[in-house]
Amino acid sequence: MFTITALVILVVMALALVRAFKGPTLYDRILAVNNFGTKTVLLVAVMGFLYGRPEFLDIAIVYVLINFISVIGILRFFEYAGKKNAEEEA
Amino acid sequence: MEILFDIVSWICLVAGSFFCLTGGIGLLRFPEFFSRIHAASITDTLGAGLIMIGLMFQAGWGLVLAKLILILLFSLIAGTTASHAMAKAALKSGLQPQVVGTMDSETGGAPSKS
């Protein structure tokens, strides 16, 4: 059961990756990365149960926090960098 | 009791996976950024929530359960805030949502074409 869930999450991560590569705007990419991050949290938690090692949950917590911080950081950065850079990136 | 918990947790896991998958497909299928946020928000709320609840039923009473609840709360708050921050930043950078109309609560909720 955990295996199926983990596989589905992997598929969703792949979908998010497709969106991250396709763009078309910078914000689509950030959204995809953020989504990818939240899926990683789920995957880590499910894997913890799959292997029967609940210490994995600590890693999941770190992921939640770090994912949040990095998304905010990326947004801040592009806000600073201004519109011109954002368009070049996109 | 044990078997009941298992069944409930399996149902939650399957339903959660389904919602995650739906959100992932929506992320690809919806036409523009602002509607894609809604798709992503499915995976973040009900998808993640159901999977976590499914895991909670497997965890039994104890620290693992508490940690799962913590992760769920954190990810809900952080995910919500991140969605908002992204939408706001996108709007600020000049990305305009494609809409069929706008509404204002002060004009009595009447739709006005923009």
Next chain:
Amino acid sequence: MLGGIYSLLSASFFIDLDAVDVAFTEASVGAGISTLLMLASLKLVNRYERKTRYKPLLALGVITITGALLIYGTLDMPHFGDPNAPAQQHVVPRYLNESMAEIGVPNVVTSVLASYRGYDTLGETLVIFTAGLGVMSLLLVSSRTKKESKNLVPADMRQQIILRVVAKMMIPLILIFALYVQFHGDYGPGGGFQAGVIFAAGVILYTMLFGLGVSQRAFHPEVIILLTAFGVLMYAGVGVACMLLGGNFLDYNVLRHDPIHGQHLGILLVELGVGITVAAVMITIFYKFTWRTVKHKYHQ
């Protein structure tokens, strides 16, 4: 940004290989901090790019030779997962089987990192310290260049009510979680490196949202620079204390009457030193980068 995805992915691989601690590090360092620092440095490089003054061919030659040597070195390495590999035969069984008895710490990775391989880890901490020094001196030298950039302003929190309130709730939890990771390195995944990075991430979040000035009022940059050195000194100091008590450098057994307690104390102190250095260096680097991007506002 794709780098961020990459490190999330690789963290998943490490989990697959059952290397919890490595995954933990990758999660905290790779996914968050390195992305941010990369973006920040990209930005600096973009704006300040000048003609190269050194001879690129020479450097290329050196790099090629080094690379070739490294590749040549790997040819002799055993295949991945080969049970006859020296790594599997020589010390690992001892580490795995006897660390509980000799050191009394359930997490093998921590005991290897901080005790058996104490020298290596001291070296790594010094590398981080040196990296911090390097960044500081680099940014200090080039800060004489005067360039106009108007698009950078400190965070205006009145515009960001939601972020402000949520961050206020999250930051204390991030900091306490970092300390939790710090002190539970003996039991679960974690330890000084990871804790330092998480702590720094909390401070960085604070800086990003509330602005550099406010943040530096709470965490004085001078104090933090002192702390970078303090962490290394603490590590080395533990080693010297061991010598004074009649043991070898970093031989924790002599710290207490009971070797296991001595090991425990030594590891704790050493990990704390690592954590302090890592956190302080990260924060310093971030401050320097941010200062570079906003300083024109303060100079004019």
Next chain:
Amino acid sequence: MLYVLALSTMLSAFWLVNSGHYTPLILSFMVVSVIFVAYLCHRMDVVDGESQPLNLTFSIPGYWLWLIKEVVVANIDVARRVWLGPKSISPMVINIKASQKTDLGMVIYANSITLTPGTVTLDLQGNRLKVHALTKEAAAGLITGEMDRRVSRVEG
């Protein structure tokens, strides 16, 4: 001071929940860490009624139950539209007023809107909210102001 106490309690609880090791050594580390973090947070000036919402602790569970129900219903609706395809959506931007008195109340309202799939808060200025809704129905649901009233009641 009250808020510092509340923060320390919360931090200790967080530590105890995570730790699972209740030896005297680790517990003393907990005390040191909690004091240290509380001191830092005091310096950072993040300890106040906004981060430690003491006054609404009692009325919040009922609101959560209602919100969970809303989130589930909205999820099913949005999921249906994902499978139906892009033609089934009718994005709207709406402007609504938040009737909460404090920033915290408005943040709860704005985040509840974002949490519900189908609606995302785009901007919060003064007490005006700009919301992007995936469908006309979601927009209309928000304009009735039920969530707004409930959040105001939680705020007390």
